Amino acid sequence: MPWKYWxxxxxxxxxxxxxERAAEGQAVRAGDIVAAGxxxxxxxxxxxxxxLGVTSEDLTRVMRVPVGGDVERRTVIAxxxxxxxxxxxxxxxxxxxxxxxxxxxxxxxxxxRWVVRSTLDGEVTRSDDxxxxxxxxxxxxxxxxxxxxxxxxxxxLAVDGPTAELHPSRxxxxxxxxxxxxxxxxxxxxxxxxxxxGVAAVVAGAAPAGGLRVVYGEEATASGATTGPDAxxxxxxxxxxxxxxxxxxxxxxxxxVGARAAVHTASARLFVFAPENAGDFAQGAPSLALxxxxxxxxxxxxxxxLAGVTRFASEIEADAVSTNDGPVPVANVLAFDAxxxxxx
Amino acid sequence: MTTSTELxxxxxxxxxxxxxxxPPGAADGAVLRVxxxxxxxxAALLGRDPQLARALAFGAxxxxxxxxxxVGTHDGRTxxERGAFLRDAQPDLIxxxxxxxxxxxxxxxxxxxxxxxxxxxRPLPHILVSADEAIRDxxxxxxxxxxxxxxxxxxTPAGREALVARLRAVRRRAQGDVVLRDEALEAAARAMAVxxxxxxVLLDVTGGATSVIHAxxxxxxxxxxxxxxxxxxxxxxxxxxxLDRVRRWIPRAVEAPALLERVFNRARWPDAIPxxxxxxxxxxxxxxxxxxxxxxxxxxxxxxxxxxxxxxxxVLTGRLxxxxxxxxxLIVAMDVFGATGPTLVSRAPDDALxxxxxxxxRGRVATLPTIDPIAIVAEMWPRRSAVVRITDSSGVIEExxxxxSFVLVPTKGVVEIVxxxxxxxxxxxxxxxxxxxxxxxxxxxxPPRDAERIPTLARWNSALDVLPAEAR
Numbered sequence: 001m002p003w004k005y006w007x008x009x010x011x012x013x014x015x016x017x018x019x020e021r022a023a024e025g026q027a028v029r030a031g032d033i034v035a036a037g038x039x040x041x042x043x044x045x046x047x048x049x050x051x052l053g054v055t056s057e058d059l060t061r062v063m064r065v066p067v068g069g070d071v072e073r074r075t076v077i078a079x080x081x082x083x084x085x086x087x088x089x090x091x092x093x094x095x096x097x098x099x100x101x102x103x104x105x106x107x108x109x110x111x112x113r114w115v116v117r118s119t120l121d122g123e124v125t126r127s128d129d130x131x132x133x134x135x136x137x138x139x140x141x142x143x144x145x146x147x148x149x150x151x152x153x154x155x156x157l158a159v160d161g162p163t164a165e166l167h168p169s170r171x172x173x174x175x176x177x178x179x180x181x182x183x184x185x186x187x188x189x190x191x192x193x194x195x196x197x198g199v200a201a202v203v204a205g206a207a208p209a210g211g212l213r214v215v216y217g218e219e220a221t222a223s224g225a226t227t228g229p230d231a232x233x234x235x236x237x238x239x240x241x242x243x244x245x246x247x248x249x250x251x252x253x254x255x256x257v258g259a260r261a262a263v264h265t266a267s268a269r270l271f272v273f274a275p276e277n278a279g280d281f282a283q284g285a286p287s288l289a290l291x292x293x294x295x296x297x298x299x300x301x302x303x304x305x306l307a308g309v310t311r312f313a314s315e316i317e318a319d320a321v322s323t324n325d326g327p328v329p330v331a332n333v334l335a336f337d338a339x340x341x342x343x344x
Numbered sequence: 345m346t347t348s349t350e351l352x353x354x355x356x357x358x359x360x361x362x363x364x365x366x367p368p369g370a371a372d373g374a375v376l377r378v379x380x381x382x383x384x385x386x387a388a389l390l391g392r393d394p395q396l397a398r399a400l401a402f403g404a405x406x407x408x409x410x411x412x413x414x415v416g417t418h419d420g421r422t423x424x425e426r427g428a429f430l431r432d433a434q435p436d437l438i439x440x441x442x443x444x445x446x447x448x449x450x451x452x453x454x455x456x457x458x459x460x461x462x463x464x465x466r467p468l469p470h471i472l473v474s475a476d477e478a479i480r481d482x483x484x485x486x487x488x489x490x491x492x493x494x495x496x497x498x499x500t501p502a503g504r505e506a507l508v509a510r511l512r513a514v515r516r517r518a519q520g521d522v523v524l525r526d527e528a529l530e531a532a533a534r535a536m537a538v539x540x541x542x543x544x545v546l547l548d549v550t551g552g553a554t555s556v557i558h559a560x561x562x563x564x565x566x567x568x569x570x571x572x573x574x575x576x577x578x579x580x581x582x583x584x585x586x587l588d589r590v591r592r593w594i595p596r597a598v599e600a601p602a603l604l605e606r607v608f609n610r611a612r613w614p615d616a617i618p619x620x621x622x623x624x625x626x627x628x629x630x631x632x633x634x635x636x637x638x639x640x641x642x643x644x645x646x647x648x649x650x651x652x653x654x655x656x657x658x659v660l661t662g663r664l665x666x667x668x669x670x671x672x673x674l675i676v677a678m679d680v681f682g683a684t685g686p687t688l689v690s691r692a693p694d695d696a697l698x699x700x701x702x703x704x705x706r707g708r709v710a711t712l713p714t715i716d717p718i719a720i721v722a723e724m725w726p727r728r729s730a731v732v733r734i735t736d737s738s739g740v741i742e743e744x745x746x747x748x749s750f751v752l753v754p755t756k757g758v759v760e761i762v763x764x765x766x767x768x769x770x771x772x773x774x775x776x777x778x779x780x781x782x783x784x785x786x787x788x789x790x791p792p793r794d795a796e797r798i799p800t801l802a803r804w805n806s807a808l809d810v811l812p813a814e815a816r
Contacts, residue, residue: 016428016461040424097424098460101452101486106423106460130431130464144612209608210601222579222611239612241605292619294606294626314624315668315812318617329617331362340612342360342552342576344382 002249002336003281005139008271010120010264012132012150016040017097017114019068021127028118030262030273031152034132035116040108044091049103051088052080056103065090067099071107114229119150119262121273138271139256139281141237141249143203144340145224146268147216148233151179153200155253155261155272159183162250165242166204168193175199179261179270181253184244186234188214195232201263203235203253203270205243206296212240223341226265235263235270238288238336239297246286246299246336255279289323290332300333352376352706355699357525360551360575361614366699378702380552381515381524383571387413387435389454391442391475399499400439401645405638406504407511408526408553408569409437415457417442417450426454427461435462435469437514438490439507440483441498442475451479455486463489472510474498523702526555526569529661532701533559533567535712536659543655547635547677549664551575551615554634556642558652568642572634574627574663579611585633593629593679595801595811596622597794621812624667628676631664636680653684656770659715661698665691670718670776671752671808678721682786686722686763686770690715719752719777720770722763725785733762734779745783750807754778780808 014021018037028034049059063078065071071090079087090096094109122136156178158170166182168190180194182204188211194202209222215232216225222240237245245253256279261272287300292313302324310320310327320327334340353373357364358380365371386409390396397414404411413433415426438458442451455471462469471487473480474495484492495510496503516522529548537544537559548555550573557567572581582590587600590607606626610616618624643649658681660673667673673691692698696713722732726745734741737757745751755778760771784804791797805811 016424016431042422043424045423098427098456100456101482101488108424128464130462130466208601209604213604219583221583222608240608241602290609290613290616293622294609294613294616294618295602296605297609297613312617312619313812314618314621316617316619316624317668329619331615331617332613332619334613339361340614342380342614343358344380 001282001285002246003139003141003252003283005137005276005282007135007137008120008140008269009125009133009135010118010271011266012116012118012134013266014116014129014131015114017095018129021132022124024124024127026124027122028124028134029121030118030260030271032118033115034118034124034127034134037114038095038110039112039114040095040097041111043097043106043108046077046088046091046105046107048078048088048099048105052078052086054080054103056099056101059099059103065096067096070095070110077105077107117150117152119152119264120271137276138273139252139278140272141270142337143235143237143268143270144239145222146233146235146263146265147212147220147225148201148227148231148265149229150265151201151233151263153177153179153261155179155181155256155259157181157254157257162205162245162247166190166202171197171199173197179203179263183250185242187211191215191232191234199232201233201235203237203263205236205238205245206240207234207236209240224265224268233263233265235268239290241296243288243297244299246288247301248283248286249336252279252281255281285335285337288334288336289328290334292328304333306330352703355702357695357698359615364695366695376702376706377519377522378525378528378698379519379522380550381408381512381526382517384409384511384514385412385434385436386410386511387430387433387438387469388415389438389440389451389458390414390416391444391447391451392416392418393443395499396441396443398644398646399504400441401641402647403498403504403507404511405568405570405641405645406566407508408515408524409511410571415454417447417454423453423457423460426457429461430458431461431465434465437511438469438471439495439498440471440473440475442479443497443499445476445479448476448479448482451475452482452486455483459487472507474503523705525550525553525698526567527705528698528701529555530557530559530565530567530701531704532697532712533557533659534563534565535701535704536657537561538563539712540657542657543651544657544659545652545655545681546659546661547664547681548660548662549574549631549634550662552577554638556635556638556652558649558655560651566647568638568647570634570638570641572637574610574630574634575616576611576614578607578630581630581634581637582607584637590626590629590633592790592792592797593632593801594622594625595798595805596625597798598622624672625811627663628667628672631676632680635677639680653682655683656685656687656768658683658687658689659697660689660691665693669810670716671810674718674721674777674780675804675808675810678723678780678782679788683721683723685766686720686761686768688717688720688770688772690717692716717772717775719775719780720759720761720772721780721782722761723782723786724763724765725783726764730764732764732779732781735760743781745781747783747785749781749783750804751781752778752808753781777808
């Protein structure tokens with residue numbers, strides 16, 4: 001089924017330099033800061049254990065500033081002895097970022113700060129310097145690819161129907177911090193305008209692949225792209241080009257307008273924080289058909305019947321299903337919730 | 345636990361989303377599975393010898409792994425940059441290489457950056473160290489939580505084999521008793537070369553990967569396997585080659601944005617079928633660029649392709665062999681694989697060859713299935729007009745060849761050709777298409793402007809009757 005109320009897990013990978021993290025077991029809401037930290041400039045290596053005349057294992061015992069601690073210039077980081085003291089002091093203001101196996105220390109200046117926000121209402125189940133994982137219950141819609149940073153906001157409808165294209169003229173600053181629901185296609189112009197107007201994210205059946213590459217760079221692939229916080233967030237629910245949304249997907253989105261929601265880019269999911277009994281959203285997965293020339297996909301709302309082995313224009317012979325537009329290869333018909341990554 | 349191949353009743357071959365069983369039907373006993381394998385991300389910590397990066401690239405390509413980060417002792421990055429780079433790369437395996445004792449301090453610095461960046465990664469990547477024992481100990485001290493494994497010098501064949509074996513073990517991961525597709529293909533190529541007593545090149549293009557394998561009659565095999573394909577990895581081909589290089593092979597005017605949408609949709613639609621001629625042309629274009637980039641990467645990694653270019657037998661498998669017309673498979677291979685001598689090109693459209701290779705990889709004597717010979721390809725670049733003599737059951741045909749010509753001579757029954765400048769006389773019992781004389785020269789150059797490019801492609805395609813009428 002496309003919409004599912006479930007206990008989901010969302011990983012939030014952290015950049016280097018985390019200084020604060022939510023504790024395991026802590027309750028968080030989507031949008032809450034679960035980790036904060038700093039970005040570093042060029043570090044300086046400082047002789048630690050060697051300078052003090054201690055072993056590297058003993059260095060921790062004599063350190064006055066632990067790894068991760070902030071220091072000012074000339075701050076004593078470690079010290080031994082009383083009358084004939086030996087000390088290691090910081091040559092720069094910054095943070096002690098790393099202790100080497102040989103007992104030397106790295107100190108780096110702080111050049112920026114970052115925060116990571118939760119994309120789920122729930123509980124922190126993992127919290128370390130690499131990742132904060134939050135588990136919680138929500139309605140969710142699995143997309144095919146997402147681009148940009150995670151986003152949190154209220155759902156707002158920006159199209160008249162599931163087959164409509166998201167037009168830039170429908171977007172203005174009143175939609176700031178909202179998650180916009182587009183229809184069959186979110187154009188590159190509407191994505192950039194939405195970003196300029198402070199819209200949190202755009203969710204649509206499809207987005208133009210060329211436009212995504214313009215916005216996210218040549219490295220953007222069909223699997224999505226995670227970026228820093230200064231880029232727009234786009235969630236493609238079905239594919240690329242044009243893909244009208246099935247009724248089973250669009251109707252709940254209309255019903256959920258105004259609900260708090262989040263886009264988790266890494267898993268390409270839209271989480272909506274509404275009660276389990278908010279509506280009869282959990283319906284069977286509709287079928288989707290890839291167009292013959294692969295230029296888009298469409299929901300198959302007609303009755304499907306097998307047409308047997310059919311010879312297509314490309315001369316490929318394959319099992320097909322009958323549709324109003326002619327036969328479609330069975331391989332090109334997938335359920336909305338079918339896995340879209342190959343088996344390994 | 346490994347199933348004895350004597351007990352194996354059928355072989356199951358995994359594709360993007362579907363699975364084929366050889367022989368088809370319900371399994372009547374143990375089933376041996378052939379899988380593409382996980383994508384293994386390898387990061388390298390390298391000493392100052394420039395050969396190390398090439399040797400590692402060769403090993404990674406042979407093992408079907410993706411080289412996601414190369415960090416050198418003299419790369420000019422700061423400690424923080426190295427740590428962030430390795431963290432973002434999320435490697436499954438680290439390979440540390442140093443041949444010079446003077447690299448010890450530099451390599452330890454890189455190991456410290458690794459611990460700084462990836463200490464909390466789950467699971468922690470193992471570190472394979474190909475270096476002096478003292479360096480290995482110092483790396484172990486810098487990364488005490490990581491498992492350290494010794495590796496022979498990867499610049500030697502033994503070292504490369506050890507690396508490939510390790511990479512394949514990681515690619516199999518918790519999959520149990522399985523054979524990797526590239527292992528099966530290498531075993532099949534080896535068996536064919538031994539049987540034919542001649543060099544064999546096997547070109548395999550699937551949705552998610554492309555393999556180029558060269559097997560010699562003495563049993564030596566070199567394979568290059570990369571995550572570039574015509575399906576799930578189609579977007580990677582475009583990211584690697586650029587859209588224009590893919591687009592140039594399509595024999596009609598196509599807008600780049602629309603082409604990219606097709607590629608992205610195909611990448612996220614496992615096992616999709618190209619129902620239209622345009623989609624089929626795109627699949628062929630992606631296959632060309634995938635093979636071309638695998639060959640280019642192999643050369644960059646120091647693999648000599650001279651013997652492969654001269655191989656008298658070329659076998660096509662995977663999606664490349666499943667194109668509806670034999671001429672389509674042939675022209676894709678010919679456009680990017682520049683053989684230096686006359687070559688018999690065959691294709692194995694079903695998975696029987698892969699299944700036989702999987703059993704051979706497990707040590708069972710392979711009974712190779714019959715494969716379909718498509719054509720004898722005579723590639724030449726004559727200084728002046730030359731004559732190629734073709735003998736088949738209808739008699740002798742003499743074809744005069746000038747530079748730039750590209751012709752198909754249909755044949756019947758047993759075929760033999762005599763070419764100027766070579767004593768090799770390729771012979772085949774039966775050819776699906778006939779003899780193709782290719783004097784287009786290498787590397788192939790396509791005009792950049794559509795007005796000249798499309799007629800050129802149309803001429804080549806019509807010479808072999810490649811595409812259905814719609815695209816002409």
